[in-house]
Amino acid sequence: MADLIVSGQKVPDDHGNVMTITPDSAGWDYVGFQVFLLKEDQLLYQNTAECEVCLVFLSGIGDVSTSRAAWKQVGRRMNVFEKIPPYAVYVPAGDFFEIKATTALEIAVCRAPGNKTYEARLIHPEHMSVETRGYGNLERQIHNILPDSEPADSLLVVEVFTPSGHWSSYPPHKHDQDRLPVESLLEETYYYHIEPKQGFAVQRVYTDDESLNETLIVKDGEAVLVPKGYHPVSAPPGYEVYYLNVMAGPNRIWKFQNDPAHAWIMTPPKPVK
Numbered sequence: 001m002a003d004l005i006v007s008g009q010k011v012p013d014d015h016g017n018v019m020t021i022t023p024d025s026a027g028w029d030y031v032g033f034q035v036f037l038l039k040e041d042q043l044l045y046q047n048t049a050e051c052e053v054c055l056v057f058l059s060g061i062g063d064v065s066t067s068r069a070a071w072k073q074v075g076r077r078m079n080v081f082e083k084i085p086p087y088a089v090y091v092p093a094g095d096f097f098e099i100k101a102t103t104a105l106e107i108a109v110c111r112a113p114g115n116k117t118y119e120a121r122l123i124h125p126e127h128m129s130v131e132t133r134g135y136g137n138l139e140r141q142i143h144n145i146l147p148d149s150e151p152a153d154s155l156l157v158v159e160v161f162t163p164s165g166h167w168s169s170y171p172p173h174k175h176d177q178d179r180l181p182v183e184s185l186l187e188e189t190y191y192y193h194i195e196p197k198q199g200f201a202v203q204r205v206y207t208d209d210e211s212l213n214e215t216l217i218v219k220d221g222e223a224v225l226v227p228k229g230y231h232p233v234s235a236p237p238g239y240e241v242y243y244l245n246v247m248a249g250p251n252r253i254w255k256f257q258n259d260p261a262h263a264w265i266m267t268p269p270k271p272v273k
Contacts, residue, residue, distance in 0.1 A: 004205055005216055006223040012037045021189060026225050030248035031187045032111035038101035045098045048091050052114030054146050054157050055089040060105030064089050065098045066120040080242045081195045083161055085125035085143045092116050112154035112248035140168040148253050156247040156254060162235040171262040172230035178250055183257050186249040188226040192218050199239030205231045230259050
């Protein structure tokens with residue numbers, strides 16, 4: 001289903017935008033997502049309006065200002081595949097942000113409804129938890145940029161590095177029902193980079209009754225919409241896969257359910273004596 005894949009523009013527009021996903025374009029209620037490729041000294045200005053925003057510095061460095069705070073030389077990695085946590089900036093609803101690129105800069109603008117609860121803040125890489133999840137060829141590296149343990153109204157933001165030949169978002173899991181405490185309803189976007197760039201990732205999106213059952217071939221710079229269902233990812237041999245996840249829903253908590261058919265994979269095999 002091509003509607004689940006959003007392809008970025010090959011040439012940025014005058015504002016540097018290469019991708020825009022809105023609730024209207026996605027057909028859902030909460031998550032908005034944009035990517036900008038800014039040239040050195042280029043400016044980006046936006047009002048947050050009724051949304052809170054998490055600015056993720058995917059690669060490059062820039063200055064950021066809001067109505068009440070400003071930070072110089074934000075960012076440190078020049079390529080996502082350096083695999084170090086990024087800098088990010090949280091901006092509440094009813095505010096604005098201005099970014100001045102001091103190098104070439106790839107910036108992700110993650111949006112969801114906000115209530116003006118929290119002040120703008122710089123999120124340091126050192127404050128992000130880093131974890132290795134899975135075992136064997138299920139192992140992947142996680143950077144928790146804005147998890148549910150950190151303050152925000154709606155947004156959840158995380159990035160994942162899947163090594164060549166490995167699987168992630170695995171075993172297949174879903175979070176499409178508002179039935180806490182066992183599962184939360186969260187819309188989700190996946191924004192991809194592939195190394196080397198000519199590669200691809202494979203993502204399946206499917207429901208229990210298979211009324212939604214799609215297998216997607218995703219290229220560098222593309223995004224996948226996950227409105228519901230399970231959504232595992234595979235990195236083909238020879239290619240590393242990066243993705244940035246943005247989630248939001250009626251309750252800001254990540255509670256998921258594994259596909260019962262594959263939940264047994266969570267138990268690592270016993271060592272051979």
